[in-house]
Amino acid sequence: MTAPAVSQRSALDKYFSISERGSTVGNEVRAGVVTFFAMAYIIILNPLIIGTIEDHTGHALGVPQVAAATALAAGVMTILFGLVARYPFGIATGLGINTLVAVTMVAGEGLTWPEAMGLVVIDGIIIVLLAVSGFRVAVFNAIPDALKAAMGVGIGLFIAMIGLVDSGFVRRIPDAAGTTVPVGLGINGSIASWPTFVFVAGLIICGIMVARHVRGGLFLGIVITTVIAMVVEGIFGAGPSFVDGKPVPTGWSLAVPEIPHSLGGLPDLSIIGAVDLVGAFTRVGVLSACLLIFTLVLANFFDAMGTMTALGKQAGLTDEHGNLPDMKQALIVEGAGAIVGGGMSASSNTVYVDSAAGIADGARTGLANVITGVLFLLAMFLTPLYSVVPIEAAAPVLVIVGALMMGQIKEIDFTDFTIALPAFLTIVVMPFTYSIANGIGVGFIAYVFMALASGKGKQVHWLLWLIAILFMVFFAIDPVMNALA
Numbered sequence: 001m002t003a004p005a006v007s008q009r010s011a012l013d014k015y016f017s018i019s020e021r022g023s024t025v026g027n028e029v030r031a032g033v034v035t036f037f038a039m040a041y042i043i044i045l046n047p048l049i050i051g052t053i054e055d056h057t058g059h060a061l062g063v064p065q066v067a068a069a070t071a072l073a074a075g076v077m078t079i080l081f082g083l084v085a086r087y088p089f090g091i092a093t094g095l096g097i098n099t100l101v102a103v104t105m106v107a108g109e110g111l112t113w114p115e116a117m118g119l120v121v122i123d124g125i126i127i128v129l130l131a132v133s134g135f136r137v138a139v140f141n142a143i144p145d146a147l148k149a150a151m152g153v154g155i156g157l158f159i160a161m162i163g164l165v166d167s168g169f170v171r172r173i174p175d176a177a178g179t180t181v182p183v184g185l186g187i188n189g190s191i192a193s194w195p196t197f198v199f200v201a202g203l204i205i206c207g208i209m210v211a212r213h214v215r216g217g218l219f220l221g222i223v224i225t226t227v228i229a230m231v232v233e234g235i236f237g238a239g240p241s242f243v244d245g246k247p248v249p250t251g252w253s254l255a256v257p258e259i260p261h262s263l264g265g266l267p268d269l270s271i272i273g274a275v276d277l278v279g280a281f282t283r284v285g286v287l288s289a290c291l292l293i294f295t296l297v298l299a300n301f302f303d304a305m306g307t308m309t310a311l312g313k314q315a316g317l318t319d320e321h322g323n324l325p326d327m328k329q330a331l332i333v334e335g336a337g338a339i340v341g342g343g344m345s346a347s348s349n350t351v352y353v354d355s356a357a358g359i360a361d362g363a364r365t366g367l368a369n370v371i372t373g374v375l376f377l378l379a380m381f382l383t384p385l386y387s388v389v390p391i392e393a394a395a396p397v398l399v400i401v402g403a404l405m406m407g408q409i410k411e412i413d414f415t416d417f418t419i420a421l422p423a424f425l426t427i428v429v430m431p432f433t434y435s436i437a438n439g440i441g442v443g444f445i446a447y448v449f450m451a452l453a454s455g456k457g458k459q460v461h462w463l464l465w466l467i468a469i470l471f472m473v474f475f476a477i478d479p480v481m482n483a484l485a
Contacts, residue, residue: 012025012367013025015086016028016086016365016366016367017086017365018364018365018367021317021364021365022364023362023363023364023365025367027215027361027362027363027364028088028362028363028364028365028367028368028371029367029368029371030219030361030362031088031219031358031359031361031362031363031368032088032358032363032367032368032369032370032371032372032375033219033371033372033375034218034219034222034357034358034361034363034397035088035090035354035355035357035358035359035363035368035369035372036090036371036372036375036376037219037222037357037389037393037394038354038355038356038357038358038394038397038398039074039090039092039352039354039355039372039376040375040376040379040389040394041166041254041255041391041394042070042074042092042093042095042352043067043070043071043074043376043379044067044254044255045095045254046066046067046070046093046098046346046347047061047062047063047064047065047066047067047070048063049098049099049102050066050098050101050102050346050347051063051065051066051067053102053103053106053107055106055110055111055112055113055116056110056112057112059112059113060113061113061271061345062268062271064267064268065268065269065270065271065345066271066345066346067267068267068268068269068380069269069271069272069344069345069346070092070093070346071267071376071377071379071380072267072269072272072344072346072376072377072380073092073093073337073340073341073344073346073349074090074091074092074093074346074349074373074376075373075374075375075376075377075379075380076340076373076377077091077092077333077336077337077340077341077349077373078090078091078092078369078370078372078373078376079369079370079373079374079377080333080336080373081330081333081334081337081351081366081369082365082366082367082368082369082370082372082373083366083369083370084329084330084333084366085326085329085330085333085334085366086326086365086366087308087311087312087315087317087324087330087365087366087369088311088315088355088358088359088363088364088365088366088367088368088369089307089308089311089330089351089352089355089369090351090352090354090355090358090369090372090373091334091337091349091350091351091352092349092350092352092376093341093346093347093348093349094299094300094303094347094348094349094350096299096303096434096435096437097120097296097299097300097303097347097348097350098347098348100295100296100299101116101117101119101120101347101348104292104295105119105280105292109283109284109288109292110283110284111279111280111283111284112276112279112283113271113274113345114274114275114276114279114345115276115279115280115283116280117274117275117276117342117343117345117347118275118276118277118278118279118280118342119280119289119292119293119296119342120296120338120341120342120347120348121275121277121338121339121342121343122277122293123293123296123297123300123338123342123348124300124335124336124337124338124339124340124341124342124348125339126293126297127297127300127301127334127335127338128332128335128336128339130301130335131328131331131332131334131335132328132332134328136301136305136327136328136331136335137327137328137331138463139305139463139467140305140309140323140327141321141323142461142463142464143464144419144447145321145322145411146411146412146413146419146423147419147422147423147426147443147444147447148309148313148321148322149313149322149408149409149411149412149423150412150422150423150424150426150427150443151306151309151310151426151436151439151440151443152309152310152313152314152405152408153405153406153408153409153412153427154306154426154427154428154429154430154431154436154439155306155307155310155353155356155405155430155436156310156356156401156402156403156404156405156406156408157402157406157427157428157430157431158353158402158430158431158434158436158439159353159354159356159398159399159401159402159405160398160399160401160402160403160431161402161431161434162354162395162398163395163396163397163398163399163402164395164399166253166391166392166395166398167195167196167199167253167391167392167395167396168186168187168193168195168196168199168249168253168392169185169186169191169196169199169200169395170183170184170185171183171184171185171186171187171249187249187250192249192250193238193249193250193251194232194233194236194238194250195229195232195238195250195251195252195253195390195392196392197232198225198228198229198232198390198392198393199225199392199393199395199396201225201228202221202222202224202225202228202392202393202395202396203396203399203400205221205224205225205396206218206221206225206396206397206400207396207400209221210360210400210404215362217361218357218360218361218397218400219361221396221397222389222393222394222397225392225393225396226257226388226389226390226393228393229252229257229390229392229393230257230258230259230388232257233252233256233257233258234258238250238251238252238256239251239252239256240252240256241253241254252390252391252392253390253391253392254390254391255388255389255390255391256390257388257389257390257393258388259388260388263382264381264382265381266381267380267381271344271345272343272344272345273343273344273345274345275342275343275345280292291477291480294473294474294477295474295477296338296348298437298441298470298471298474299435299437299474300335300338300348300350301437302436302437302440302441303350303435303436303437303440304331304334304335304350304351305331305440306436306437306439306440307350307351307352307353307436308324308327308330308331308334308351309322309324310353310356310405310408311351311353311355311356311359312324313408314356314359314360314401314404314405315359315363315364316364317364334350334351337349337350337351338350353436354398356398356401356404356405357394357397357398357401358372359401360397360400360401360404409427417450418447418450418451418454418456419447419450421446421450422443422444422446422447422450423443425439425442425443425446426439426440426442426443427439429442429443440471441471441474441475442471444464444467444468444471445468445471445472447460447464447468448460448464448465448468449468
């Protein structure tokens with residue numbers, strides 16, 4: 001029985017290039033689990049964003065239905081990306097794009113949910129065609145190395161910001177508070193909730209694990225912090241952050257770390273396939289529908305590209321110019337995530353920046369993705385079990401990863417202001433606007449104008465000029481839409 005096992009391991013190693021990338025099967029499995037726990041919040045959060053909003057017919061997708069579809073789409077696409085692209089980049093419903101679909105397309109433009117998801121599918125088809133044609137790779141190669149590094153740093157800050165906000169360590173100050181400060185520390189400047197205390201404890205634990213180079217340290221950090229959270233909840237009973245529709249600032253953000261009443265049940269997949277590809281064009285007009293698609297394409301196009309750049313550099317998988325090998329097929333599979341996500345009524349699926357947690361724990365190959373994807377598929381049936389892990393236990397990992405990704409800033413020459421300003425804007429706009437695409441767009445626009453002003457306009461690749469113009473249209477899309485209306 002020993003020989004077949006060795007042969008099987010060799011085939012697995014060869015297919016995923018595990019040894020070649022300096023990893024082991026054990027590392028990939030463990031890191032795949034870490035990535036899942038860093039991403040799992042989307043199964044709870046996505047239903048709250050798109051599952052509760054009614055379209056003009058009074059139809060809502062439903063929370064349990066969206067949760068099941070979200071987990072299924074993430075599982076299928078993450079496994080597919082791991083098997084085809086062979087990189088450890090998890091895929092799930094893109095935050096920001098799901099809000100665009102729900103708030104702008106359904107609540108604002110009056111589309112039905114099938115019509116909105118139809119536009120998402122069309123967006124995915126366009127993205128795939130652009131990848132097949134080689135256009136996405138050409139754009140990627142035209143980006144200066146310094147801006148690629150700035151994307152990585154900006155995404156690191158964005159990840160850290162997500163972790164700090166999700167944990168309640170950083171909170172938005174309500175406008176009614178009578179202050180011009182937009183965010184603050186905890187509640188009234190103090191760590192006044194047990195969930196945030198758990199986050200701080202987890203941040204210290206994960207930081208020590210990384211500093212001491214503990215194998216699987218981030219995974220152990222999540223497990224230990226979850227145990228602490230369960231003990232804290234058992235003693236102090238912080239409860240959820242919303243009770244009867246009213247906010248409870250001292251509660252747990254999403255999942256409450258309690259022993260589940262059941263292990264799981266059958267998922268409700270009734271919304272899968274509820275897509276209308278042509279309805280939006282007749283409801284809001286061809287031009288308006290095309291502008292909505294343009295917005296989706298531009299956001300998807302650069303969000304994924306920036307994320308893959310940062311993750312590839314963090315994993316040490318890029319070349320000296322920050323380019324990933326076999327980028328084209330990776331972009332094709334990633335583009336298919338919009339088609340699958342729209343078809344399943346879960347919104348566009350894209351590469352997840354939270355995959356950086358698994359990479360920091362040792363993920364280097366697509367095998368980690370396969371593990372993450374399988375856990376997403378199991379999550380359809382085991383929601384009560386996985387939801388024991390609160391976001392406050394996973395958030396410390398995001399902050400740690402943000403700190404690690406800051407190291408790329410040394411690749412930017414800040415003594416040359418023609419690159420310093422675009423790089424700086426790329427870095428800060430991402431966390432400040434909660435959008436990777438916004439940061440990339442502002443950075444590109446600043447880069448071409450700084451080059452033009454300094455007499456270096458002819459040195460800028462024509463694709464960057466084109467993209468800068470497209471982003472200017474993108475940022476002006478609301479006034480354009482209002483003018484058309």
